[in-house]
Amino acid sequence: MEVKKYFEEKMKDPAFRRICERELDRQKIATVIMDHRIKNNLTQRQLGKKLSVSQQYIAKLEEGNFSNLESVKPLLEKLGWRMEIKLVPIKKGKGGK
DSSP states (O other): OOHHHHHHHHTTSHHHHHHHHHHHHHHHHHHHHHHHHHHTTOOHHHHHHHHTSOHHHHHHHHTTOOSOHHHHHHHHHHTTOOOOOOOOOOOOOGGGO
16 A cells, blocks of 8 residues: 555544644644744753743754643743644544544
């Protein structure tokens, strides 16, 4: 089976889809933080000082390595971003499942 077809089949599994969506959210956050740092010509240490966190924590954020989205929310707000959680109904298949 081709990789694309395999992935399309896996994405039909709601649990797998949620994992992928969470990973994409992490990468978006990492990109926002790294873009801000680079555009403002800051080192990780300088950005950490601005956000009252360590350089090591900035490095982890830029790798998308953080425990939960809520923990990053105040840092994003300091950078001028607001995180929103969006609720959408689950589409039901045939037979109500």
